[in-house]
Amino acid sequence: MLDKTYNAAEVEQKLYARWEESGVFACNPKADGKTPYTIMMPPPNVTGTLHMGHALTFTLQDALIRFHRMQGRDVLWQPGTDHAGIATQMVVERNLEKEGKTRHDLGREKFIEKVWEWKAQSGGAIINQLRRLGASADWPRERFTMDDGLSAAVRKIFVDLHRKGLIYRDKRLVNWDPKLHTAISDLEVDQRETVGKMWYFRYPVEGQEGVTVTVGTTRPETMLGDTGVAVHPDDERYADLIGKHVVLPIVGRRIPIVADEYADPEKGSGAVKITPAHDFNDFEVGRRNGLEMINVLDRDARINENAPEGYIGLDRFEAREKIVAEFEAQGLLEKVEENPMTVPYGDRSGVVIEPWLTDQWFVDAKTLAQEPIKAVEEGRTRFVPKQWEKTFFEWMRNIQPWCVSRQIWWGHQVPAWFGPDGEIFVEETEAEAQGAADKHYGKTVELTRDTDVLDTWFSSALWPFSTLGWPEETEELKRYYPTDVLVTGFDIIFFWVARMMMFGHYGMDEVPFKDVYIHALVRDEHGQKMSKSKGNVIDPLTLIDEYGADALRFTLVAMAAQGRDIKMSEQRVAGYRNFCTKIWNAARFCEMNECRPDPAFQPAGVTSTLNRWIVGKAAETAATVAKAVEEYKFNEAAQAAYGFTWNTFCDWFLEFAKPVFHGEDEAAKAETRATAAWVLDQILVMLHPFMPYLTEELWGQIGGTARESMLAQHHWTDAGDVADAAAAEEMDWVVELISSVRSVRSEMNVPPGARLGLQLKDASPETVARMERHAALIKTLARLDSLEAVFEAPAKGAAQTVVGEATVILPLAGVIDVDQEKARLEKELKKVEGEISKLSGKLGNEKFLAKAPADVVAEQRERLADAEGTRDKLRDAYDRLAAL
Numbered sequence: 001m002l003d004k005t006y007n008a009a010e011v012e013q014k015l016y017a018r019w020e021e022s023g024v025f026a027c028n029p030k031a032d033g034k035t036p037y038t039i040m041m042p043p044p045n046v047t048g049t050l051h052m053g054h055a056l057t058f059t060l061q062d063a064l065i066r067f068h069r070m071q072g073r074d075v076l077w078q079p080g081t082d083h084a085g086i087a088t089q090m091v092v093e094r095n096l097e098k099e100g101k102t103r104h105d106l107g108r109e110k111f112i113e114k115v116w117e118w119k120a121q122s123g124g125a126i127i128n129q130l131r132r133l134g135a136s137a138d139w140p141r142e143r144f145t146m147d148d149g150l151s152a153a154v155r156k157i158f159v160d161l162h163r164k165g166l167i168y169r170d171k172r173l174v175n176w177d178p179k180l181h182t183a184i185s186d187l188e189v190d191q192r193e194t195v196g197k198m199w200y201f202r203y204p205v206e207g208q209e210g211v212t213v214t215v216g217t218t219r220p221e222t223m224l225g226d227t228g229v230a231v232h233p234d235d236e237r238y239a240d241l242i243g244k245h246v247v248l249p250i251v252g253r254r255i256p257i258v259a260d261e262y263a264d265p266e267k268g269s270g271a272v273k274i275t276p277a278h279d280f281n282d283f284e285v286g287r288r289n290g291l292e293m294i295n296v297l298d299r300d301a302r303i304n305e306n307a308p309e310g311y312i313g314l315d316r317f318e319a320r321e322k323i324v325a326e327f328e329a330q331g332l333l334e335k336v337e338e339n340p341m342t343v344p345y346g347d348r349s350g351v352v353i354e355p356w357l358t359d360q361w362f363v364d365a366k367t368l369a370q371e372p373i374k375a376v377e378e379g380r381t382r383f384v385p386k387q388w389e390k391t392f393f394e395w396m397r398n399i400q401p402w403c404v405s406r407q408i409w410w411g412h413q414v415p416a417w418f419g420p421d422g423e424i425f426v427e428e429t430e431a432e433a434q435g436a437a438d439k440h441y442g443k444t445v446e447l448t449r450d451t452d453v454l455d456t457w458f459s460s461a462l463w464p465f466s467t468l469g470w471p472e473e474t475e476e477l478k479r480y481y482p483t484d485v486l487v488t489g490f491d492i493i494f495f496w497v498a499r500m501m502m503f504g505h506y507g508m509d510e511v512p513f514k515d516v517y518i519h520a521l522v523r524d525e526h527g528q529k530m531s532k533s534k535g536n537v538i539d540p541l542t543l544i545d546e547y548g549a550d551a552l553r554f555t556l557v558a559m560a561a562q563g564r565d566i567k568m569s570e571q572r573v574a575g576y577r578n579f580c581t582k583i584w585n586a587a588r589f590c591e592m593n594e595c596r597p598d599p600a601f602q603p604a605g606v607t608s609t610l611n612r613w614i615v616g617k618a619a620e621t622a623a624t625v626a627k628a629v630e631e632y633k634f635n636e637a638a639q640a641a642y643g644f645t646w647n648t649f650c651d652w653f654l655e656f657a658k659p660v661f662h663g664e665d666e667a668a669k670a671e672t673r674a675t676a677a678w679v680l681d682q683i684l685v686m687l688h689p690f691m692p693y694l695t696e697e698l699w700g701q702i703g704g705t706a707r708e709s710m711l712a713q714h715h716w717t718d719a720g721d722v723a724d725a726a727a728a729e730e731m732d733w734v735v736e737l738i739s740s741v742r743s744v745r746s747e748m749n750v751p752p753g754a755r756l757g758l759q760l761k762d763a764s765p766e767t768v769a770r771m772e773r774h775a776a777l778i779k780t781l782a783r784l785d786s787l788e789a790v791f792e793a794p795a796k797g798a799a800q801t802v803v804g805e806a807t808v809i810l811p812l813a814g815v816i817d818v819d820q821e822k823a824r825l826e827k828e829l830k831k832v833e834g835e836i837s838k839l840s841g842k843l844g845n846e847k848f849l850a851k852a853p854a855d856v857v858a859e860q861r862e863r864l865a866d867a868e869g870t871r872d873k874l875r876d877a878y879d880r881l882a883a884l
Helices: 009-021 050-072 086-099 108-121 123-135 148-163 221-227 280-289 316-329 370-377 388-397 430-441 454-458 476-479 490-508 541-545 547-556 570-592 609-630 634-659 665-687 692-706 725-747 765-774 775-782 818-843 846-851 855-883
Strands: 038-042 075-076 167-177 182-184 187-206 210-217 230-232 245-247 254-259 273-274 333-346 354-363 380-384 416-420 425-428 484-490 513-521 756-763 786-789 797-805 805-813
Touching: 009 123, 009 430, 009 692, 038 050, 038 476, 038 484, 050 075, 050 123, 050 148, 050 484, 050 513, 050 547, 050 609, 075 230, 075 476, 086 108, 123 541, 123 547, 148 167, 148 425, 148 454, 148 490, 167 280, 182 354, 187 221, 187 245, 187 316, 210 221, 210 230, 210 273, 210 765, 221 316, 230 280, 273 280, 316 333, 316 665, 370 388, 370 490, 370 846, 380 388, 388 490, 416 430, 425 430, 454 490, 484 490, 484 541, 484 692, 490 513, 541 547, 541 570, 547 570, 547 634, 547 692, 570 634, 570 665, 609 634, 609 665, 609 725, 634 665, 634 725, 634 775, 665 692, 725 756, 725 765, 725 797, 725 805, 725 855, 756 765, 765 775, 818 846, 818 855
Parallel strands: 038 075, 230 254, 380 513, 484 513, 756 786
Antiparallel strands: 167 182, 167 354, 187 210, 187 333, 230 273, 245 254, 416 425, 756 805, 797 805
8 A cells, every 4th residue: 555645755765776776777789679869968077066957957868868768769878977177176176275285295196196086085976966866877887087998089089180280289368267377268267247447548659749549448457468559440530540650658669550340440449459468359450460479477467577677576456556557647547437347257266367378289170160060050960949059150150279278287188298399299198109209309309298188178078979989999889879969058059069069070970969959047936047146046955855856857847948947946846746746646546446557458448438538638648748858848748747647637537537436337447447547557657757756656566566667667658549539529528617617616706615506508419418427527526506408598697608619607696795706806906907007117118128137027027927817817707797
């Protein structure tokens, strides 16, 4: 007998251990008769813990994996973790700080040993958290981006790309973190909105007494590295100055005035100072115009020896103050204005990032981007929703060289060695590099290995095929590549998705995945982005502790509408825990009424109208759910399964079945019991991808030892063509009639205990026959004391509604106080109309629309729509009363 209540915590721990021990999550490379289905788990950082974004993406992946496993596919969900270069190094360095040490005290080799020790003891906690979520990955195949096989793949592709000229060393601008002393990717830059200042400086024109050119800057300290001033070639104000020079104040350097379309005549003075070594846009202007590149900052963002004596060694912000003061003293500070702007900060260091000119390793991303672009254009890789293709194309068609080197110790060390004269030898091993050097120099020389490591995105770009054994031609590589779908967020389309596509086409000459499903963001209940500073972060593990994994998973799936952010709240999760309880109670009801699974049951063979109706609805719902999952319409799948389970099965079928269960017709009783058990099984099957724990527990307990397999291995049931149009029409009519009566009772505020009489006008003979066949049910569930077919409606005192071709008449004279109810509705209408007026006024205010954040505007529009819906219902109710 099922327990009275469902204990999620107890069941989840027990079931997950059973799943793993039984091997139900494993793929089978030798399963020749099965079509493979592959998803590569986006490897979470080894330092990470489960957050709500993870919960969403891994829930959706698991839903797909469990669904396709039940479809009979040979499923591989490849798990693993990323070594997270900077994040992991910072964790270990903080641990060393507690001992009063730095990594430099240990040296590189000993420090790396410490990192591996940390990884063995504390790394990968997120993998166990994914198990708590119910993730059914093939865990024995778990990979790590720094394991031996993946490290060999990284060296192999780096060397191949270098030999083809697609990886090279160059002096270019990078995002430099002055605290961590490394280049970082754009994804690791936190763009913070602020109100800064714009300083306008006058630069004297050489040889023209009193003539100056005004330039604006938000970073005065960079002027020490100015090597030009740009004006638009069509700007008549500066036509006579193009080709001439200004004298850079403080420094005294002559710098040319050049014509370049980068200068915007409508912005500021129309003249722009150019600092090629400290601004990404200026770098390109400088290259176009042959300007000198002068770096005036060191790795700590202090002024270096390329600046005048009085500035060397100053922090950049100290130098800023001194420069502004000197311009003002010389009468060359024209004005200072407040300036709304974004300032780049390192997301881990918390310091302002500097564009810095330095020697780094770069990938020729523009060349590698061509095949991925073509693959998306031709539909070989498809973005869902399709709108993300535009974002992909914009990024890829304007792609810049990709800086792949990092100045840290934890990561894949660049396989490059320097000869005594700086000649670079790129090989997979030191022995091969030594051999190449000896041949080059004609003698044995000492080599020095590049100390840089590769960007974490470099190794993770190989993930779809390196995890399958590449560069070896393994069984798994042949069978599971390319993969079927990548599920991820929009924020890493460029950083990870695009780079996997580049390397997939290069290394495998094939797309790495056929579909890219881009899910939305999980926000708080007000539509705000979650952040620790706002205090609105919702911890998925806390929700799992409180409500169970299934309730959280179903909440995420039910809200995962394409292109729409998820507004998460604890109340929603609590609501879907109630759904879990509803299913559990329905199973207990079936058990108490002796509804047991019958292996010989044939849904197409049922005879009663009620049973023909419910098996048809079950089969229809299963097909709807399957189609929605295949099309990545997760919310539609969840809504279809939820609606059928809660409403059609629990609220209607089981209520309709009660008289049968309590009746004397043993044949009808046996058929309805078997039908109820079969339909409950279908519910467990269709809900399993979303709610694996509850469904697996019920599957095992209801079926006992008779089940051939766990639900996780069970095939998705295809009941065949069991639809019965006549049965569906009849029972749907009964449901609609009862629902309509209940709705009128609610609107009219009819006392729950009051029994009404129902009259059916203009009903066809078939409708009258239906009413008579199901009279007992209708009376009980609609709280009626009589049913009657009539030819004329009463003159007054009755509420009317329409069901099918017939008019439903409910005499209410003496049952309710009409005047009192009209007054109540008038009061409610006045209140809601006031709310509508207030919201409409706000949304009609152009200033509000211009200034308010998009999520606030969206929330106000939702509130208006809800209020208008409430108003319409109240008006309908009022009109019914007026008709009395």
